[in-house]
Each structure stands twice: as structure tokens, then as C-alpha cells.
Amino acid sequence: MRSKATQGQLCASVANVTSERVREALSGFVRERDWGQFHTPANLAKSISIEAAELLECFQWSDDGDEARVREELADVVTYCTLLAERLGLDLDDIVLEKLAVTSAKYPAERSKGRSAKYDAL
Numbered sequence: 001m002r003s004k005a006t007q008g009q010l011c012a013s014v015a016n017v018t019s020e021r022v023r024e025a026l027s028g029f030v031r032e033r034d035w036g037q038f039h040t041p042a043n044l045a046k047s048i049s050i051e052a053a054e055l056l057e058c059f060q061w062s063d064d065g066d067e068a069r070v071r072e073e074l075a076d077v078v079t080y081c082t083l084l085a086e087r088l089g090l091d092l093d094d095i096v097l098e099k100l101a102v103t104s105a106k107y108p109a110e111r112s113k114g115r116s117a118k119y120d121a122l
């Protein structure tokens with residue numbers, strides 16, 4: 001893929017993904033088809049993994065995945081993540097920020113900057 005998002009663009013994109021507009025669109029899509037009956041937490045978690053594998057497949061033989069396919073598979077992953085969060089009554093922004101705080105404590109910037117080592121090897 002050619003384009004690289006800056007950190008600011010990435011943050012704006014994540015905020016938009018979890019927007020009320022997206023959640024309402026997904027909710028309406030599911031309701032119109034009566035698919036909520038199939039959206040158990042286990043089924044949605046499996047779907048996240050399946051779609052993540054499809055995303056990974058885009059890069060199976062090249063580090064430059066086809067951008068159109070990557071967009072579709074990434075959207076599928078985020079869709080199922082959003083549906084699972086809704087199903088479990090979780091706010092994606094809250095849980096991502098909570099986990100980021102945990103990860104930040106495990107990887108202090110002064111010890112982990114520019115390093116890919118696991119937290120216990122810093």
C-alpha cells in the first residue's frame with residue numbers, strides 16, 4: 001500500500017469508526033435482516049478471527065497488499081469488533097483507551113522507544 005497515515009490521521013480514523021453514525025448503520029443493517037439472532041459473542045469473536053485471517057491473506061505473498069482488498073477486509077474486522085462491543089455493551093473507545101493505559105505502563109516510552117522487545121525484555 002502506498003499511503004501511510006500520520007498518527008493524527010490514524011486517531012481521527014479510529015474515532016470515526018466508533019462513531020454513532022457507523023454504529024447506527026450497522027445496527028440497521030443487522031435489524032433489517034434479522035441477523036442479530038446469529039450474533040452471539042462466540043460467533044462474533046470467531047468472525048473477527050476469520051476476517052483478520054482474510055486481512056492477513058492480503059499480505060501472504062507480498063508486503064504490498066492490494067489496497068481495495070485490504071480496505072474491505074479491514075472494514076470486515078472493524079465491523080465485527082464493533083458488533084461484538086455492542087453485543088457485550090462495551091464502548092470501544094473506553095476499552096481501547098483502558099488497554100492503552102495498561103500497555104503504556106508495560107512499555108514506558110523511555111525504555112521502549114525504537115525497540116520491539118517484549119516488555120519483560122526491556
Ligand SMILES: [Mg+2]
Nearest residue numbers: 051054073076
Ligand atoms: Mg472478509
